[in-house]
Amino acid sequence: MTPGELFLQQILNGLTIGAVYALIALGYTMVYGIIQLINFAHGEVFMLGSYMGLTVFLLAGTIGSGGVGWLLLALCTATVGCSLLGLAVERVAYRPLRQAPKLSVLITAIGVSFFLQNAVMLGYGAQDRYVPALLPAVRWGGGAVTVTPMQGVIFGVSLLLMVGLQGIVYGTRLGRNMRATAQDPLAARLMGISVDQVIAGTFAIGSALAGVGGLLFGVYYSTINFHDGYLVGLKAFTAAVMGGIGNLPGAMLGGLLLGLLEGLGAGYISSQWKNVIAFVVLILVLLLRPHGLLGERLSERA
Amino acid sequence: MSGTLLKIERLTKRFGGVVALNQVSFEVSVGQIASLIGPNGAGKTTLFNCVSGVLRPEEGRMQLLGTRCLDLGGLASHEVACVGIARTFQNIRLFGQMTVLENVLVGTHVRTHAGILEAIWPWERRTHQEDRWALDRAMRLLERLALGGVAGRPAQALSYGQQRRVELARALASDPELLLLDEPAAGLAFHERQELMDFLRELKQEGLTILLIEHDMKVVMPVSDWVVVLDYGAKIAEGTPKEIQEDAKVIEAYLGAKTNGV
Amino acid sequence: MIPGRLLRFLAIAAALILLPIIDGNPYHIDILATAALYALLALGLNIIVGFAGLLHLGYAALFAIGAYTYALLNLRMGCSFWLALPISGGMAGVAGVLLGLPAIRVRGDYLAIVTLGFGEIVRIVFTNLEEWTGGPNGLMGIAHPVFGSFNFGVNSTPYYGLLVVLVAATAWACAKLRGSRMGLAWRAVKEDELAAGCLGIDASRMKLLALGLGGWIAGLAGCVFAAKQGTITPDSFDFILSVMILAMVILGGIGSVTGVIVGAVVLSAAPELLREFSAYRMLLFGLLMIVLMRVRPQGLFGTSVSPPAR
Numbered sequence: 118m119t120p121g122e123l124f125l126q127q128i129l130n131g132l133t134i135g136a137v138y139a140l141i142a143l144g145y146t147m148v149y150g151i152i153q154l155i156n157f158a159h160g161e162v163f164m165l166g167s168y169m170g171l172t173v174f175l176l177a178g179t180i181g182s183g184g185v186g187w188l189l190l191a192l193c194t195a196t197v198g199c200s201l202l203g204l205a206v207e208r209v210a211y212r213p214l215r216q217a218p219k220l221s222v223l224i225t226a227i228g229v230s231f232f233l234q235n236a237v238m239l240g241y242g243a244q245d246r247y248v249p250a251l252l253p254a255v256r257w258g259g260g261a262v263t264v265t266p267m268q269g270v271i272f273g274v275s276l277l278l279m280v281g282l283q284g285i286v287y288g289t290r291l292g293r294n295m296r297a298t299a300q301d302p303l304a305a306r307l308m309g310i311s312v313d314q315v316i317a318g319t320f321a322i323g324s325a326l327a328g329v330g331g332l333l334f335g336v337y338y339s340t341i342n343f344h345d346g347y348l349v350g351l352k353a354f355t356a357a358v359m360g361g362i363g364n365l366p367g368a369m370l371g372g373l374l375l376g377l378l379e380g381l382g383a384g385y386i387s388s389q390w391k392n393v394i395a396f397v398v399l400i401l402v403l404l405l406r407p408h409g410l411l412g413e414r415l416s417e418r419a
Numbered sequence: 420m421s422g423t424l425l426k427i428e429r430l431t432k433r434f435g436g437v438v439a440l441n442q443v444s445f446e447v448s449v450g451q452i453a454s455l456i457g458p459n460g461a462g463k464t465t466l467f468n469c470v471s472g473v474l475r476p477e478e479g480r481m482q483l484l485g486t487r488c489l490d491l492g493g494l495a496s497h498e499v500a501c502v503g504i505a506r507t508f509q510n511i512r513l514f515g516q517m518t519v520l521e522n523v524l525v526g527t528h529v530r531t532h533a534g535i536l537e538a539i540w541p542w543e544r545r546t547h548q549e550d551r552w553a554l555d556r557a558m559r560l561l562e563r564l565a566l567g568g569v570a571g572r573p574a575q576a577l578s579y580g581q582q583r584r585v586e587l588a589r590a591l592a593s594d595p596e597l598l599l600l601d602e603p604a605a606g607l608a609f610h611e612r613q614e615l616m617d618f619l620r621e622l623k624q625e626g627l628t629i630l631l632i633e634h635d636m637k638v639v640m641p642v643s644d645w646v647v648v649l650d651y652g653a654k655i656a657e658g659t660p661k662e663i664q665e666d667a668k669v670i671e672a673y674l675g676a677k678t679n680g681v
Numbered sequence: 682m683i684p685g686r687l688l689r690f691l692a693i694a695a696a697l698i699l700l701p702i703i704d705g706n707p708y709h710i711d712i713l714a715t716a717a718l719y720a721l722l723a724l725g726l727n728i729i730v731g732f733a734g735l736l737h738l739g740y741a742a743l744f745a746i747g748a749y750t751y752a753l754l755n756l757r758m759g760c761s762f763w764l765a766l767p768i769s770g771g772m773a774g775v776a777g778v779l780l781g782l783p784a785i786r787v788r789g790d791y792l793a794i795v796t797l798g799f800g801e802i803v804r805i806v807f808t809n810l811e812e813w814t815g816g817p818n819g820l821m822g823i824a825h826p827v828f829g830s831f832n833f834g835v836n837s838t839p840y841y842g843l844l845v846v847l848v849a850a851t852a853w854a855c856a857k858l859r860g861s862r863m864g865l866a867w868r869a870v871k872e873d874e875l876a877a878g879c880l881g882i883d884a885s886r887m888k889l890l891a892l893g894l895g896g897w898i899a900g901l902a903g904c905v906f907a908a909k910q911g912t913i914t915p916d917s918f919d920f921i922l923s924v925m926i927l928a929m930v931i932l933g934g935i936g937s938v939t940g941v942i943v944g945a946v947v948l949s950a951a952p953e954l955l956r957e958f959s960a961y962r963m964l965l966f967g968l969l970m971i972v973l974m975r976v977r978p979q980g981l982f983g984t985s986v987s988p989p990a991r
Contacts, residue, residue: 122866152682155793155794210971210975213975214974214975214978217974217978217979218935218978218979220736220935221974221978221979221980222974223736223931224927224928224931224932224974225970225971225974225975227927227928227967227970228966228967228968228969228970228971228974229967229971230967231963231964231966231967231970232964232967232968232971233967233969234963235961235963235964235967236964239960239961239964311889321795347920350919351797351801354794355794358791358794358855389805389808389809390803390805390809392800392805393801393805393806395798396798396799396801396802397798397802399794399795399798399829400783400795400798400799403783403784403787403791403794403795404783404786407786407787407791407882470881471879472878473875473878495877495878495883496879497877497878497879497880497882497884498878498885499879499880499881500878500881500882501881505879505880506879508876512873512875512876513876513878514868514869514872514873514877515872516868516872517865517868517869517872521865521868523867524862524865525866525869525877525880525882526864526880528862528865528869528880528881528882529880529881531861532860533862533863534862535858535890535894537861538861538862538863538864539853539854539857539858540855546861549862550861550862557918577980589880590880593880593881604739641874666906672811
């Protein structure tokens with residue numbers, strides 16, 4: 118492999134995982150944009166998405182078939198399942214605390230995170246679970262630089278979802294209400310927008326995206342663990358902050374960029390230090406552009 | 420008694436393309452009450468923010484010519500407070516969860532010195548004395564502003580008029596040379612305004628210099644020794660209240676906007 | 682002259698130290714020692730989160746720096762525990778301040794993520810610098826403290842006594858600080874940084890002070906932890922630990938010194954009490970956090986204050 122090929126390959130690999138980060142980061146950024154909550158349980162929703170996918174694949178295994186159809190079914194399951202999960206978490210854990218101090222909500226979020234993690238551990242065991250490969254293990258592309266079909270699926274699905282999200286946010290009534298609530302919840306309420314509904318909608322959409330991200334992640338890496346939600350969630354949050362929290366294109370950019378940096382870091386520095394790269398970059402971004410790459414500067418005025 | 424305490428020269432502040440302050444110059448004399456008036460958006464609060472170190476002006480000089488001669492440009496807000504300038508805010512900024520007394524005690528911060536170690540060490544006599552001094556000063560100010568009875572209540576539980584007075588007490592607790600008051604009469608009832616005016620005159624008697632932003636000409640004209648008029652970020656006039664009331668440019672700036680008393 | 686409050690406080694501390702005489706069960710004492718260690722950590726984090734209002738999510742890293750400082754000083758230079766104790770505190774304090782230098786300029790939630798990132802970085806650095814830190818296997822054979830001719834050894838009792846002394850001293854200092862001029866300044870910065878600045882409070886300095894003090898305490902705790910365990914691995918200082926300590930602070934009631942200690946004792950004992958449910962205990966723990974926050978959002982000992990009307 119020539120240096121140029123290595124570079125290209127690392128970029129491709131980085132962008133793949135970056136797309137997954139971006140999907141999760143969108144959920145963080147949407148929820149933060151609307152209720153200024155760091156939804157710590159979001160990483161677990163992602164993790165549950167991968168386990169929902171696993172369940173579908175296990176079912177496929179018992180029936181004895183495989184292939185693209187099952188992948189689609191798993192995608193639907195993760196989407197619907199995770200959005201319901203997101204709704205439930207919001208309804209049970211966060212909504213009763215709408216007026217509570219911010220830190221209490223944060224602790225609740227951490228509690229939810231512990232709960233979901235351990236529920237999955239009890240249900241599926243603490244060991245790594247193997248996710249069967251559904252797509253042929255071929256590698257496309259000439260020479261040393263290759264793309265797997267799964268990478269293609271990840272790019273395609275992520276792109277589709279991101280475009281779809283833009284469509285929802287800028288083209289539907291719910292999206293308009295979301296943007297209004299994000300700007301000024303009180304004014305939105307006075308204009309007759311049901312803020313509770315908007316928040317629920319935000320959780321549902323964000324969680325669905327994370328669920329899909331989880332499924333893709335599981336299939337891509339072929340092993341999943343109940344602990345995955347923590348680190349991946351953390352990185353996705355980093356991506357959201359990098360892009361400018363509350364900003365949708367920022368989350369996408371942040372996700373891709375973070376994936377890219379990790380890919381290059383793993384290729385050129387050392388994969389052991391891969392996880393440090395994300396945080397060092399984050400701290401640098403915050404120092405140089407405290408409001409993120411695309412975030413607007415909010416100056417405090419007397 | 421004369422001499423300048425605050426000297427503003429060619430002060431300019433821009434927000435993006437908007438020029439909030441344009442080459443504003445004026446002086447405030449020792450022991451006087453000076454007022455800054457002008458229509459909404461004229462740049463009055465921006466000027467306060469520049470003087471108190473909250474905002475950094477692009478051009479111009481601000482000097483405090485008190486016991487020492489000090490250039491205020493480049494000082495952070497806490498440094499400005501330390502050299503003897505206290506301020507209040509247009510939209511009251513009390514520490515809502517703290518009690519009224521605690522709010523005023525925070526005001527004594529620049530006049531006290533106990534750090535971490537002094538606070539921890541149980542046998543520190545100086546700290547005890549300092550604490551007692553601060554408490555004494557705070558309580559006296561509260562009594563003077565008829566807030567003695569609510570000293571233990573959270574600041575956010577108070578009425579609007581009371582909150583304005585707490586803010587005043589908090590600013591005075593730092594024993595400033597110059598007091599900047601941003602619309603202290605806004606939202607006050609008639610009798611509260613009268614009390615405020617009396618209080619401002621009392622403070623002047625005691626030698627305090629005050630720079631006042633106020634919309635209500637019934638407050639401005641009787642208490643001020645000097646009035647500076649801003650419009651669209653530029654100074655359009657200054658003079659004694661009487662001169663200002665007769666100034667053609669001022670009347671024009673206010674015409675249609677606000678004419679009470681002018 | 683000893684003030685009356687201090688006297689009563691000393692009496693409680695002495696009673697706690699003597700507790701092992703009444704109940705000598707080593708398992709119980711070990712739980713108590715762990716609870717005291719958590720209480721110390723929670724008190725330290727409370728200065729940062731409760732007093733200064735900085736949401737710090739990487740506190741375990743400061744604890745780790747304290748622990749590794751003692752381990753390295755001891756293993757490489759034969760440094761004694763008592764000499765290393767203040768050095769560990771100092772190192773963690775300096776680390777807290779250094780981290781704070783860039784972090785305090787950013788808004789609250791960003792600070793949370795910067796500290797979280799810092800926590801991860803420290804853990805990964807300790808894992809990967811094998812030559813110094815033994816990598817994932819950590820460092821072994823760290824000496825137990827020796828006091829005169831008495832070696833602390835592996836028994837938890839002397840550590841428990843030492844930790845009670847440290848907790849008592851820290852709690853006393855925190856209570857004094859809270860009511861002092863500095864305590865007021867912290868609360869002012871926490872509520873309205875701009876207004877606090879205009880009253881002469883240097884917000885950056887107050888925040889760095891809190892980070893330094895909190896770091897100092899974490900460093901002391903880390904030093905004791907390393908000495909007690911004799912072995913430390915980077916895994917002992919993960920994000921979950923940071924979260925646990927934060928949960929103790931918040932469950933107990935942010936800012937309240939008593940509350941924070943109670944929170945630490947309850948949360949460190951809860952997993953032990955839930956031991957019968959073994960596999961389910963972390964699940965129940967998560968549930969407990971959710972339910973408690975729903976019933977008492979201000980924490981067990983926090984005063985109920987309505988959210989600011991803004």
